[in-house]
Structure formats: C-alpha cells, structure tokens
Amino acid sequence: MAREAAQRQHAGREGATEAHARKSAPKKGALSLDRLIHERLRLGIVSALAVNERLTFNDLKRLLDTTDGNLSVHARKLEEANYIACDKSFEGRLPRTEYRLTAAGRRALEKYVAHMEAILRAVKD
Numbered sequence: 001m002a003r004e005a006a007q008r009q010h011a012g013r014e015g016a017t018e019a020h021a022r023k024s025a026p027k028k029g030a031l032s033l034d035r036l037i038h039e040r041l042r043l044g045i046v047s048a049l050a051v052n053e054r055l056t057f058n059d060l061k062r063l064l065d066t067t068d069g070n071l072s073v074h075a076r077k078l079e080e081a082n083y084i085a086c087d088k089s090f091e092g093r094l095p096r097t098e099y100r101l102t103a104a105g106r107r108a109l110e111k112y113v114a115h116m117e118a119i120l121r122a123v124k125d
Contacts, residue, residue, distance in 0.1 A: 033112065033115060034108055034111065034115075036077065036078070036081050036083070036108075037083070037108055037109060037112045039074070041064060041066060041070065041071070041074045042077065042078055043112075044063075044064045045060060045071075045074060045078060045084065046078065046083060046084070046101065046105055046108075046109050047109070048060060048063055048064070049084060049099060049100060049105070050101055050106065050109055053100065054087075054098045054099065054100045055098065055099055055100075056096060056097060056098050056099075057071065057075075057097040057098075057099070060075075060099065075099060078105070081104075081105075082102055082104045082105070083101070083102060083104060083105030083108055083109075084100065084101055084102060084105050085101075085102050086098070086099055087100070
C-alpha cells in the first residue's frame with residue numbers, strides 16, 4: 001500500500017514537471033515571433049543579406065556598427081539555423097568571409113515581416 005502511494009506521488013510529480021515544461025516552452029503557433037530573427041543584430045544581418053546577394057564580414061560589421069565578436073556570435077546562430085551561409089576563402093594571404101541569405105532564411109524573413117505587418121495592422125485598427 002505504501003509502495004502504491006509512493007508510485008502515485010512520483011507519477012504526480014512527473015506530470016507536474018511535464019505540465020510546467022509545456023507552459024514554459026516557447027509557443028510554436030502562428031502568433032509566435034521567430035525569436036532567432038527578432039534579435040536586433042540578427043535581424044540586421046538577415047535584412048542586409050536580403051537586399052545584397054553577398055556581403056563580407058567587414059561589410060556587415062561596418063553596416064551594422066558592431067564588433068567582430070558580436071557579429072561572429074550572431075552570424076553563427078543564423079548559420080546553425082541554416083538562415084545564412086558562410087563562404088570562407090583567401091584573397092592573397094588575407095582571409096575573406098562572405099555571407100549570403102539561404103532560401104530558408106529568406107522564407108523566415110518574409111514570414112517574420114508578414115507577422116510584424118499583421119501586428120501593426122492590429123494596433124492601428
């Protein structure tokens with residue numbers, strides 16, 4: 001009997017933990033923003049690449065007025081999500097890093113912009 005009560009108590013804790021995880025997990029519905037793009041610098045990277053076929057690391061750094069480390073970290077997050085692609089080469093002995101927007105990145109940006117436009121329409125109405 002005590003064993004059954006202990007099993008029920010354990011099962012109750014597991015259920016509560018799962019319910020808490022579901023509540024605290026980011027929502028994936030139509031109303032949720034793409035948090036990956038929503039961050040200011042990442043939105044800047046994706047937007048700049050949407051209107052330029054390719055940009056070098058230094059071009060993006062100047063355009064977005066950021067540091068090497070900051071740009072590297074945010075670009076890597078976008079690469080990991082397959083939103084941008086990174087091509088590394090050398091010009092003479094100097095390394096050259098170029099970024100381009102992938103098809104998945106363009107779709108994500110278009111979805112993000114549409115979502116923001118819908119929010120603005122709702123606020124105006």
